[in-house]
Amino acid sequence: AQKVTQAQTEISVVEKEDVTLDCVYETRDTTYYLFWYKQPPSGELVFLIRRNSFDEQNEISGRYSWNFQKSTSSFNFTITASQVVDSAVYFCALDSWGKLQFGAGTQVVVTP
Amino acid sequence: DSGVTQTPKHLITATGQRVTLRCSPRSGDLSVYWYQQSLDQGLQFLIQYYNGEERAKGNILERFSAQQFPDLHSELNLSSLELGDSALYFCASSVGEAGGTETQYFGPGTRLLVL
Numbered sequence: 001a002q003k004v005t006q007a008q009t010e011i012s013v014v015e016k017e018d019v020t021l022d023c024v025y026e027t028r029d030t031t032y033y034l035f036w037y038k039q040p041p042s043g044e045l046v047f048l049i050r051r052n053s054f055d056e057q058n059e060i061s062g063r064y065s066w067n068f069q070k071s072t073s074s075f076n077f078t079i080t081a082s083q084v085v086d087s088a089v090y091f092c093a094l095d096s097w098g099k100l101q102f103g104a105g106t107q108v109v110v111t112p
Numbered sequence: 113d114s115g116v117t118q119t120p121k122h123l124i125t126a127t128g129q130r131v132t133l134r135c136s137p138r139s140g141d142l143s144v145y146w147y148q149q150s151l152d153q154g155l156q157f158l159i160q161y162y163n164g165e166e167r168a169k170g171n172i173l174e175r176f177s178a179q180q181f182p183d184l185h186s187e188l189n190l191s192s193l194e195l196g197d198s199a200l201y202f203c204a205s206s207v208g209e210a211g212g213t214e215t216q217y218f219g220p221g222t223r224l225l226v227l
Contacts, residue, residue: 035215050215098145098209101157
């Protein structure tokens with residue numbers, strides 16, 4: 001069975017602080033895909049990144065960076081120099097054959 | 113804006129009723145997925161259609177059904193509604209059949225409230 005665990009329910013930071021969101025997954029598949037989505041207060045789900053199981057290179061996109069470690073089944077997400085607009089719920093998801101299995105989400109609250 | 117549209121944005125109805133949620137995928141996308149987001153269950157995959165055919169099924173209740181039409185829009189029908197069906201229903205789309213090799217882009221969701 002596949003499972004995604006986001007152990008942090010809520011993280012509160014002050015603007016400009018860095019914040020790291022943890023994601024641990026379980027799967028028996030050798031080929032799989034990992035995703036991060038952002039859900040701002042308005043409610044829509046915004047795609048942030050997709051990573052396949054064969055690509056363990058870390059990725060940076062602006063203030064966002066991702067650390068994929070297959071050995072520990074983790075796909076962590078860091079927001080550097082957080083801003084108020086980063087306040088949202090962030091979901092990690094695992095995909096195998098089209099069904100996205102989401103974690104419970106981590107609420108990030110950034111205060112000025 | 114993901115390019116996926118969903119109507120209506122909000123829906124309020126009573127227990128026992130039936131509702132239809134509509135989704136139009138991004139231009140060029142052949143797959144449509146439905147998800148339910150509720151406080152107690154989180155985000156759950158319901159069903160996938162690819163080019164009009166059902167491709168994958170998740171935790172979809174028998175009271176729920178979906179279809180994808182020749183113009184590729186999809187409808188999710190919810191019947192005999194119960195209080196516990198109150199949730200945010202998302203539609204997502206992707207280009208091909210195997211969602212894992214591609215990204216699923218989500219619509220804004222339909223918020224259903226069953227009273």
